[in-house]
Amino acid sequence: MNFPEPHYVDTNGLKMAVYEQGPKNGVPVVMCHGFPEIAYSWRHQIPAIAKAGFRAIAPDQRGYGNTGGPKGKESIPLYDIAHLTDDLAGMLDALELDKAVFAGHDWGGIVVWQMALRHPDRVAGVIGVNTPFMPRGPIDPVEGMRAVFGEDMYIVYFQQFGAAESVFDKDVARSMRFWYRKSAMKLADFDKLPAEEKNFSFIKSFAADESEWPGEQLLNAEEIDYYTRAFQKSGFEGGINWYRNFTRNWKDSESLVEKVNAPSLMISAADDIVLRPEMTEGMEQYVPDLEKQVIPDCGHWTQSEKPEELNTLMVDWLKRRFG
Template identity: 70%
Template sequence: MKFPEPRYIDTNGIKMAVYEDGPKDGVPVLLSHGWPELAYSWRHQIPALAKAGFRVIAPDQRGYGNTGGPKGEENVPLYDIEHLTGDLTGLLDALEIDKAVYCGHDWGGMVVWQSALMHPDRVAGVIGVNTPFLPRSPVDPIMAMRMMFGEDMYIVYFQKFGVAEQKVGADTKRTLNFLYRRSGITMQEWEKLPSSDKNLAFIKALDTPESEWRGKPLLNEEELAYYTAAFEKSGWEGGINWYRNFTRNWERSAGLVQKVTAPALMISAADDVVLSPAMTEGMEQYVPDLEKHIIADCGHWTQAEKPEELNRLMIDWLKRRFG
């Protein structure tokens, strides 16, 4: 499948690569990717949403792909949640769009939920794919993750500037082939594992032989080549910097009211061991207008693992709420 070429839009101090489809007078749907993803991660959703009559806007976000971003340890704060949400509002400004439905997966899910808190006048609705709304932690989240999972947990490991990007960038194609795999384990099987096997030490597991990797590869050669070229172009630093702002984001969000007033759709994947469906329990307290679904037999990469089912749920909700 040939993915379209981007156009470049100035927003919030960066030149953002944006991929668009659908009628210009359709309800705008803004797609926010996670790590290590790209606008290309929505390749199965973009044409389906456009065909359903929606105006689809999918950027390579700050630090990624054809957008890229500032480098150097001194620029880590330029990847905080204020910049990430500001990039999207600036994109809407440039496109002369008042409001859009924000849809996000993985880290992109955190960006769209926080956008609903920080820029509620720009968010017509929210679709969380795998990523639930997570209310502000009572303690520094990195400290909590370090205590719970240890130093090898991937988010904790990412905190040391320059270390993780060197590790994953040593062989970008191998890293992507390792990460982009079907789950290979059900949630029931995961829950039965000893806690020592559930420390989410994904990057450390890169050192294991490919024959020991869990799950089947998710990408075909063309898809793997697209991702590899994109991450070799941008490097890994920018995307990992998103993780290095967990503490900063937590500190700066003190006092932010934890209530999403926009209508919301939450789509979980039954076998995503990082963002489990159980994490959506109690979301209604913070997101009163909420509809929830779980896609069976699906791991973390929902857009590619179960594209037809994801598209159906998204389009059905969008037409009911915004048609």
């Protein structure tokens, strides 16, 4: 695949790797990846959005790929949501752009919805891919997940500095093969499983023999190699640090007005067991100008699992709202 080479911009103490295609005078569409991903996760969307006349922009975000970021336990607070959104605002400054449409998947979805709250003057529109707008809950989210799912739930486990990254860094290619798999079951079948099989204890699954991992391999050898080289360079620590800021972000967001005033598109995946389509119910209360779509027969890795369907929905909405 002819994926663009990065150029680098200075933003918020980082040299951020930015990948671009499309006309410089096109409406900018910034695509934000999740965990464990990089700008390359948008490799199918970037050319489609560029071909439609938009300026497609995808950064390797803080802690990831060719951007990288600070290391060490003391650097955890440097991965909070304020830093992640400030990074993107600074990237727009460096590119001399007033505002952009922001699209985000997984953790990138959290970031782009927060961009609309924290930097509303820089956000022309929002596209959530799998990740809905999630209003601030009444309790610390990590404590809530611990109470419901226990210590083995991956986000709870990730709170231990050095633990998960040492597991994934040990054999990066194996880690990539573990994460990038098609959904092994429909959401309805997952819901029928006993509770002890629904606690998202991915580390236990990772420890099993590779032949026992559920779901088909999603990526080809070239794609696995690209991801492997990126995570061999950056390691997993920075990306996992995003999770270590759930509590800090929750405390920090107490005074935020939870209203997204930009036009927004929410694209769910019918069989994403973590970011379930029903999580979008009631979003209109916080995101008044909202369209919702669901891609059938699709698990978590929407950009790779159903690239054509996702491209069609994104481009159609972009043309209608910003063409």
